[in-house]
Amino acid sequence: MELTDRAEQNLQTKIAICPENVGIAHGISIVIHALDWKTELPALDPLFDDRDRQRMPALKQCARDGDAEVIVAKAGDRIVGRITSHYRLRNEMGWLPDANTERFQSQGNAYIETLMVQDGLRGKGIGKLLLDAAIVSGTLRGVTLFGLHTDENKSGARRFYEREGWKLESIGAPVWSSGSRMCVYTLELHESIKR
Numbered sequence: 310m311e312l313t314d315r316a317e318q319n320l321q322t323k324i325a326i327c328p329e330n331v332g333i334a335h336g337i338s339i340v341i342h343a344l345d346w347k348t349e350l351p352a353l354d355p356l357f358d359d360r361d362r363q364r365m366p367a368l369k370q371c372a373r374d375g376d377a378e379v380i381v382a383k384a385g386d387r388i389v390g391r392i393t394s395h396y397r398l399r400n401e402m403g404w405l406p407d408a409n410t411e412r413f414q415s416q417g418n419a420y421i422e423t424l425m426v427q428d429g430l431r432g433k434g435i436g437k438l439l440l441d442a443a444i445v446s447g448t449l450r451g452v453t454l455f456g457l458h459t460d461e462n463k464s465g466a467r468r469f470y471e472r473e474g475w476k477l478e479s480i481g482a483p484v485w486s487s488g489s490r491m492c493v494y495t496l497e498l499h500e501s502i503k504r
């Protein structure tokens with residue numbers, strides 16, 4: 310197997326340890342797993358905004374159908390972070406027209422949305438554990454291209470993705486961003502990683 314860059318070498322290691330989902334982030338023991346929709350939704354609420362709450366029934370249905378996945382980070386019984394991957398474009402999620410949002414949810418690609426770690430626990434490695442888990446999970450489904458948007462001005466988030474091997478593909482102002490410029494980042498894995 311030819312490994313082309315550090316991101317793929319890291320991923321190979323992560324797949325090798327999957328499904329071991331416990332990580333240590335700066336001394337905090339963190340468990341990473343797919344959201345249990347039946348029991349954990351109330352614990353996730355503090356990490357929601359109004360739009361998230363509005364879209365939650367649709368997201369739940371998409372997750373049930375295997376078209377989306379929510380992964381959470383737990384410290385004890387507290388949910389301290391979350392990440393959502395979308396594998397197929399579903400109209401009920403209310404996406405506004407955008408070529409990248411659509412491309413990342415078609416052709417077997419994955420769109421990463423809402424990576425978020427609880428304020429006060431940032432900078433301890435929890436975001437990396439969540440992003441790794443989403444990539445491993447997508448890769449095990451056969452995804453080789455992951456995409457996401459992040460605000461051009463979020464220099465911390467941009468540094469984080471770039472350090473994790475994501476490439477800046479373009480910067481623009483999609484219709485849904487109310488004028489803010491958004492960066493499109495992609496992580497491309499080679500077919501060989503799936504074998």
Ligand SMILES: CC(C)(COP(=O)(O)OP(=O)(O)OC[C@H]1O[C@@H](n2cnc3c(N)ncnc32)[C@H](O)[C@@H]1OP(=O)(O)O)[C@@H](O)C(=O)NCCC(=O)NCCS
Pocket residue numbers: 423424425426427430431432433434435436437438457458459460463464465466467468469
């Ligand atoms: C971006 C985010 C998910 C990273 O999670 P995290 O657990 O803080 O990340 P890690 O500890 O694994 O990595 C730390 C890196 O995240 C970045 N970062 C971004 N915002 C940060 C913050 N508020 N505090 C600390 N690190 C932050 C930094 O690049 C940092 O790297 P550095 O130590 O070299 O500066 C998290 O900071 C967050 O929830 N931010 C608000 C929501 C957001 O911007 N999400 C991404 C938009 S797509």
